[in-house]
Structures are given as C-alpha cells and as structure tokens.
Amino acid sequence: MLDDSQKIIEDRKAQSVLNLLTEIGEMMITSGSHSARIVRNLERIAKGLGYNCELVLTYTGIVISVHKQNKFKAHTLAKTIKGKGLNFETISEISILSWDVLINKISIHEIKSILRQIKDKKVYSDLQLYALVPFASVALCMLFDGDWLQSILVYFSTLFGYYIRRSMMLKHHNHMVAFYIGATISTLFIHFIGVFFNIKVKEALVVSVLYLIPGAVMINSFIDYLEGYFESGTARLIYSLMLVLMISFGFFTSAMIFDIPVVNTLFLFDFSQVQAHIKEAFEPQGFWIVVSKLIFGGVTSLGFALMFNTPKRALWTVFILGAVGYLIKFMLLTELEMNLILSIFIASSFVGISGMYFAHRTHTPPIIFMIPAVINMIPGLLSYEFMMGMIDWISNDKGQKPQVEEVIQTFSYGISTVFILFALAFGVAFPVVVFKSYSVKGKDLNVLIKKLFIRNNE
Incomplete structure (x- = not known):
C-alpha cells in the first residue's frame, strides 16, 4: 500500500514537471528562440528538478518526455503551438531561471511564480514602441544615403505600418495578412507623398518595408540547420519566405496603384528644390x-x-x-x-x-x-x-x-x-x-x- 501511494505521488510530481517544461517550451518557441537553446534550457530545468528530459521540437509543436533512471517509465506530453512572435526579454529571463533551478534547486511552485512574472512583464510601453521603433527606419534611410526629408517620410510610414501590423498580430489575425497590409500602408504613404510633393523617394522606398523583414526568424532557421534541427529550421525558413512574399506583394500593390496614369497626376506642390537644398546643407x-x-x-x-x-x-x-x-x-x-x-x-x-x-x-x-x-x-x-x-x-x-x-x-x-x-x-x-x-x-x-x-x- 505504501509503495502504491509513493508511486502515485511520484507520478503526480512527474506530471507536474512535464506540464511545467511544456509551458516553458511553448513560451520560448512563441518568443523566437532557436531550437538548441530551448533544448538546453529545458534539459537544465529538468535536471535541476531531478529528472532527465528528452524532446522533439518543431516550429508548431513540442513533444517532451521526462523520466528518472528507467526510460520505460517515462511520462510524455505533446502540444501544438500556434503563436509566433519575438520577445527576447522572455528568452533571457527563462535562461536565467534555468540556471537558478539547476544551481539553487528551487521548487516547482517558485518556478511557476517566476513564470507568471515573466509573462506579465512589459519591457516597453506601447508609446515607447510606437515613438522609438520608427527611428530604426530613419537611421537606415540615412545609411542608404537618403536625405532628412525622406527620413521624415520614413518615420511616419514606419509608424503607420508598424502600428497596423502590431495591432493585427496582438488581435491574433493572420500573420501573413498583417505583414501584407503593413507593407502596403508603408509604401502607399511614401508613394503618395512623393507624387503629391514631387520629391525623390527612392531611398525612402528602399527602407520602407525593412522593419518587416523577418531577419530574426531567418537567422534562427540557419542556426537550427547548423545544429541539426532540420525540421524546425525548414519550417522557420518557409515561414520567413512566406512573410517576405507578403511584403513583396504589399510593395507590388502600392507600385501598381501609383503606376496608374490618373494617380500620377496628383502632383500639387513642387518640393524638389527644397529637397535638393536640404540634402546639400546636411550631407x-x-x-x-x-x-x-x-x-x-x-x-x-x-x-x-x-x-x-x-x-x-x-x-x-x-x-x-x-x-x-x-x-x-x-x-x-x-x-x-x-x-x-x-x-x-x-x-x-x-x-x-x-x-x-x-x-x-x-x-x-x-x-x-x-x-x-x-x-x-x-x-x-x-x-x-x-x-x-x-x-x-x-x-x-x-x-x-x-x-x-x-x-x-x-x-x-x-x-x-x-x-x-x-x-x-x-x-x-x-x-x-x-x-x-x-x-x-x-x-x-x-x-x-x-x-x-x-x-x-x-
């Protein structure tokens, strides 16, 4: 009878560890971590809790098994993961947490409490993001030899496109559609101002959609390939290529609209000389x-x-x-x-x-x-x-x-x-x-x- 009670307690603990590891794995995948880091962190946490851990990772799911000495008595859990995003603060905090579990042997209850804090933590306010993120496009425009007038256009085009894309993703709309609409809005704004004020906007158009490029996903895909996680790497690569395709469609949509002869006659003001003076004065x-x-x-x-x-x-x-x-x-x-x-x-x-x-x-x-x-x-x-x-x-x-x-x-x-x-x-x-x-x-x-x-x- 005592053995049966001990077995029930042990099974419950193993299941708790399994649920905890699955939750952490989901958090890391949806935050944009590459596969090798997820595996290392989960194995570290499992070891700190007294278990061995084996994982199978894809970009849309995770399968975890935990056991002690006997692999035949392993507990296994599979979970589908649909969310996509980037939150490097979460990845960093979980990495720190994994070492804390391994070294200090903190309890499952404490780990769950820390995870709640990580989930609730907001690194930057919405105002900070919308006000400061567009400066990345402004700086890129200057790196590509644009002028300050184009940089101002890029700031607002990025602000509008980034706001729409982020809002749609927070409301869990389709990511592909969100990227397409974001790219379309950003390029439409620059095309319109270029025609309306008769100014050069080539450099502004070059950087108008670069804030949407899924560079982090591409790099993680490459890391997965080098680490041997070919399924996850391929899924990330295909996902990033689809996003790039949506960005291209958005750019194409804007270009087609402003290729219509009627639209090209919207010119009302001539700021070309002003632009030339600005470029000469501040170059x-x-x-x-x-x-x-x-x-x-x-x-x-x-x-x-x-x-x-x-x-x-x-x-x-x-x-x-x-x-x-x-x-x-x-x-x-x-x-x-x-x-x-x-x-x-x-x-x-x-x-x-x-x-x-x-x-x-x-x-x-x-x-x-x-x-x-x-x-x-x-x-x-x-x-x-x-x-x-x-x-x-x-x-x-x-x-x-x-x-x-x-x-x-x-x-x-x-x-x-x-x-x-x-x-x-x-x-x-x-x-x-x-x-x-x-x-x-x-x-x-x-x-x-x-x-x-x-x-x-x-």
Missing part, C-alpha cells in the same frame, strides 16, 4: 561620414532591439555592436574595396564573436543582441532593385518581352540578396554553434581572452 563630408555611419548603424540596431523586446540591460551592447559592425562593413567596402558579400560576412562575424564575449558582461544569451546588431546590414537596395525589376516585367502592358540584359541584371540582384542574407546569418550563427558548450555561467571567452593577454605579455 556629411570627410570624417563626419564615418561618424554618421557609426551613429546611424547603432541607432538602427537599437530600434530593432526595441521591436524585439530586448532586455534594457543589453541595449548598450546592441548599440556598440551595431555601430561598430556596420562601420567595419562600410570601411571594408569603401576603403579596401572589398566584395560586398565578404564585407558583410566579416562584419557579421565580428558581431557574432564579440557577442559571445559581451554575453558574459550583460548576463544575457548572445543571440539576443547579435540579431538586432546585424539587421542594419540587410541588403535593402539590392532587394529593392530586384523587386522593381520583377514589377516592371509584370506591369508591362505592351506585351514586350524584357531584354536579356535586364533579366540577367534583375536575377543578379536577387541572387546577391540571397547570398548576403546567408553571409549575414552564417556570420552570426557560426560563433553561437562553435561556442555553444560555453555558457554565461561557465569558463567562457572571458577567461580565454584573459589567458591570451597574459600569454602575450609574458
């Missing part, structure tokens, strides 16, 4: 070009960090890595005349390796500030030229076939964009995979760097 020269690239590179990364709910303690790291990383890419490209893809790979690798070091300074998983730090190197101009080339083909109402040179050039833009994205993702992902055995609690790069300095000084 940086000499040393200030480098300073502007440094500052705007950091501001772009900060804006995306806010969008991803990056912990406040890590914002200074995001700014430094984003600023220096972009400056490295700029100097390699302009001063050393290095290939664009190689320049971006070297710069993103710097961010990835440096991020491993700064992770131990901010007590934050490195990927949390690596991803926003490299977003400023997204190939916006190349992707814009590729989309415009495709739009020209589709909108050709005279039935004329495009010339061979145009086809080659358009596909060249598209292929270059793909390779740059791979270089960007690989530069960030490779250090994460190589140094995955090191943690913010263990003997990490900090120690290795100190040893290296001591060795060099001897």
Whole structure:
C-alpha cells in the first residue's frame, strides 16, 4: 500500500514537471528562440528538478518526455503551438531561471511564480514602441544615403505600418495578412507623398518595408540547420519566405496603384528644390561620414532591439555592436574595396564573436543582441532593385518581352540578396554553434581572452 501511494505521488510530481517544461517550451518557441537553446534550457530545468528530459521540437509543436533512471517509465506530453512572435526579454529571463533551478534547486511552485512574472512583464510601453521603433527606419534611410526629408517620410510610414501590423498580430489575425497590409500602408504613404510633393523617394522606398523583414526568424532557421534541427529550421525558413512574399506583394500593390496614369497626376506642390537644398546643407563630408555611419548603424540596431523586446540591460551592447559592425562593413567596402558579400560576412562575424564575449558582461544569451546588431546590414537596395525589376516585367502592358540584359541584371540582384542574407546569418550563427558548450555561467571567452593577454605579455 505504501509503495502504491509513493508511486502515485511520484507520478503526480512527474506530471507536474512535464506540464511545467511544456509551458516553458511553448513560451520560448512563441518568443523566437532557436531550437538548441530551448533544448538546453529545458534539459537544465529538468535536471535541476531531478529528472532527465528528452524532446522533439518543431516550429508548431513540442513533444517532451521526462523520466528518472528507467526510460520505460517515462511520462510524455505533446502540444501544438500556434503563436509566433519575438520577445527576447522572455528568452533571457527563462535562461536565467534555468540556471537558478539547476544551481539553487528551487521548487516547482517558485518556478511557476517566476513564470507568471515573466509573462506579465512589459519591457516597453506601447508609446515607447510606437515613438522609438520608427527611428530604426530613419537611421537606415540615412545609411542608404537618403536625405532628412525622406527620413521624415520614413518615420511616419514606419509608424503607420508598424502600428497596423502590431495591432493585427496582438488581435491574433493572420500573420501573413498583417505583414501584407503593413507593407502596403508603408509604401502607399511614401508613394503618395512623393507624387503629391514631387520629391525623390527612392531611398525612402528602399527602407520602407525593412522593419518587416523577418531577419530574426531567418537567422534562427540557419542556426537550427547548423545544429541539426532540420525540421524546425525548414519550417522557420518557409515561414520567413512566406512573410517576405507578403511584403513583396504589399510593395507590388502600392507600385501598381501609383503606376496608374490618373494617380500620377496628383502632383500639387513642387518640393524638389527644397529637397535638393536640404540634402546639400546636411550631407556629411570627410570624417563626419564615418561618424554618421557609426551613429546611424547603432541607432538602427537599437530600434530593432526595441521591436524585439530586448532586455534594457543589453541595449548598450546592441548599440556598440551595431555601430561598430556596420562601420567595419562600410570601411571594408569603401576603403579596401572589398566584395560586398565578404564585407558583410566579416562584419557579421565580428558581431557574432564579440557577442559571445559581451554575453558574459550583460548576463544575457548572445543571440539576443547579435540579431538586432546585424539587421542594419540587410541588403535593402539590392532587394529593392530586384523587386522593381520583377514589377516592371509584370506591369508591362505592351506585351514586350524584357531584354536579356535586364533579366540577367534583375536575377543578379536577387541572387546577391540571397547570398548576403546567408553571409549575414552564417556570420552570426557560426560563433553561437562553435561556442555553444560555453555558457554565461561557465569558463567562457572571458577567461580565454584573459589567458591570451597574459600569454602575450609574458
């Protein structure tokens, strides 16, 4: 009888642990964590609670088994996960919690209490997000040699599109539709102002939809592939490509509307001379070009960090890595005349390796500030030229076939964009995979760097 009671108690505890791990796994998946981190954190928590843990992860579900010595007495639970999003604060707090469970052996009741606090925590207010996130697009516009007039347009186009997209996602509308509408609104606004005031808006259009690009999902997909989680990586890749397709459709919709002759006659004011004077008056020269690239590179990364709910303690790291990383890419490209893809790979690798070091300074998983730090190197101009080339083909109402040179050039833009994205993702992902055995609690790069300095000084 005593054995039966003990068995019931043990089964209940195992089920409680299983439910807890499933809840944490769901939180991490819906917050945008890559698979390897989810596995490490859940295994760490299970070990702290006295159990072994085995998992099967996909992008839309999770299967967890917990057991002690006997695998044949395992408890298993499967759960479908539909939510998608990015909340780096949640990922960071759960990572800290996992170490707390492992080292201090805190109880299940305490863990649940901490999880409730993590769920209820709001890193940034709605006002902060809507007011500050558009500055990422403003800085990107300046990095792409836009003028301050275009930057103002980009601020409001991002504000309107971001508000609509975020509102729809918070109300659990279809993500694809939300991205399509957000892209359409942002580009429509810029197209309208460009025609209405007769000003150049090319650079503004280049960056008008970049705040929607699912860079975090793409990088996580690449990390999953490198870690061997092919099913999850493929699902993330397909999901991100579908979002990019919706963004392209939004851009295409806006371009088609303003390709109508009647719409092109909406011109009422001529601000072209004003724009030329603004660009000439505020265009940086000499040393200030480098300073502007440094500052705007950091501001772009900060804006995306806010969008991803990056912990406040890590914002200074995001700014430094984003600023220096972009400056490295700029100097390699302009001063050393290095290939664009190689320049971006070297710069993103710097961010990835440096991020491993700064992770131990901010007590934050490195990927949390690596991803926003490299977003400023997204190939916006190349992707814009590729989309415009495709739009020209589709909108050709005279039935004329495009010339061979145009086809080659358009596909060249598209292929270059793909390779740059791979270089960007690989530069960030490779250090994460190589140094995955090191943690913010263990003997990490900090120690290795100190040893290296001591060795060099001897």
